[in-house]
Structures are given as structure tokens and as C-alpha cells.
Amino acid sequence: MAAAHEPEVIRDKAAMRAWARRRRAEGKAVALVPTMGFLHDGHLSLVSAAAASAGGKPVAVVVSIYVNPSQFAPTEDLATYPSDLAGDIRKLAATAAVAAVFCPPDLYARPDAGAESASCLEETGGAYGHETWIRVEHLEKGMCGSSRPVFFRGVATVVAKLFNIVEPDVVVFGKKDYQQWRVICRMVRDLDFAIEIIGSEIVREADGLAMSSRNVHLSHEEREKFAGSVKFIGQ
């Protein structure tokens, strides 16, 4: 039998929504931490912020783990994005602060599609495809938006889907992805989501590098080069 702090692992959208509604019926606030997994201490700091978010009211913290295909252009690293679901669940259990982990296999799949199922990456739409996108038209331009053409469209859309599935009171994002945080705040304001968005401070490695799941792909030389530039900037 699972230990008391072991999070419930939920894969199905309807089950997730029903679970969150039950927590609210018990008088709890629901706080969501959206992630793409391969968790590190930066993510765990968002969990702490979520757990402390409701000003004394009991909080049920949900961490979503989903590598969202629609925010990756075909030339980007979707296929090599790091993952370790079992390790992630162990880390979240160790915090004793997470009530549920939402890890759907595919947030765009239609249960009625059968063999006609279409990937959200296909622009064809059609009866079983996906053709509804959220654009935060000015804020998505520049910075990350310049090098990642579909990134903010995919992020805003999947985050809105998560909002509709989990129906959270509070959602925590990291300021490491500063433009993403601002884009989400703007979407929440413009589309009247009744959700509080918290921006959480950046957690860094000892050499100053911001923690990031993709850091696992950095070579020793790239890390050395980074440490050199931190020293240079600090002078």
C-alpha cells in the first residue's frame, strides 16, 4: 500500500477533473504546477510555492507532467526531451506536498477517433485533428518567440487545456521562463480565467546556471564555458 504522502497518479482527463472537483468540495484550494517532467529542484521550489499559496486554506497540489508536442517545431528537440516518470514521482512523493500527479499520454487525442486519429502536429485539422489555438499576439513575439515559431501558441493552448481540465484556483510558473510567465498572465487576464498566477523565483546550480531539465544534455565543456561567463559578468 502507498505511503500517506504518495501522490495519486492520474492519466485520464475526466478522472483529473473529477478528482479536483472532489478536493474543492472538501473545502481545499487546488494549486497546479505545470511541467514537462525530468524534475529538478527548480520544479520542487514551484511545488513549495504552490503548497504555501492559499493563505492558510488547505491546498491540494497537482503537478502535471506532459511533454506538449504542439510547442515544438519539427526541427526542435521533442524526440530527445529527457524523461523519467518513475524518478519524478519519487521526487514528488519525497516532498510530501503533492496530492496528485497528472500525466496524460496525449492531451490532444480524441477517444472517438480510432484509426482516424490525427496528431496535433498535423495542420490539417479535420474531424479528429486539433485546430483551435490561443495566440497572445504581441507578447509572444521576440526573445524565445523569434527562435521558436510555434512555441507560445503551443504553450498558451496546452496551458488553457490544463486550466479547463484541472480547474485550479492557483497556478505556479517559474520566472526562469520569463516570457512564458508573462504570456500566461496576459492570457489569464484577457480570457477572464478565474485563476491566480504565481511567478516563482529562479533556482540556480552552485555555478550560477539556472536549473533546467535540458541541462542534462550540456557537455562538460559547455558547463565550463558557462561558469567562465558567470565569473566574467560578476567582475
Ligand SMILES: Nc1ncnc2c1ncn2[C@@H]1O[C@H](COP(=O)(O)OP(=O)(O)OP(=O)(O)O)[C@@H](O)[C@H]1O
Ligand atoms: N531553475 C528554475 N527555477 C524556477 N523555476 C523553474 C526552473 N526550471 C524550471 N522552472 C519552471 O518549471 C516549470 C516547468 O518547466 P519545464 O518542465 O519546462 O522545466 P525546465 O527545466 O524549464 O525545462 P527546459 O530545460 O526544457 O527549459 C516552468 O514554469 C519553468 O519556468
Ligand SMILES: CC(C)(CO)[C@@H](O)C(=O)[O-]
Ligand atoms: C508550461 C509548460 C508545462 C507547457 O507545456 C511548459 O512550457 C514548461 O514546462 O515550461
Ligand code: BAL
Ligand atoms: N520550460 C520551457 C519548455 C520548452 O522549452 O519547451
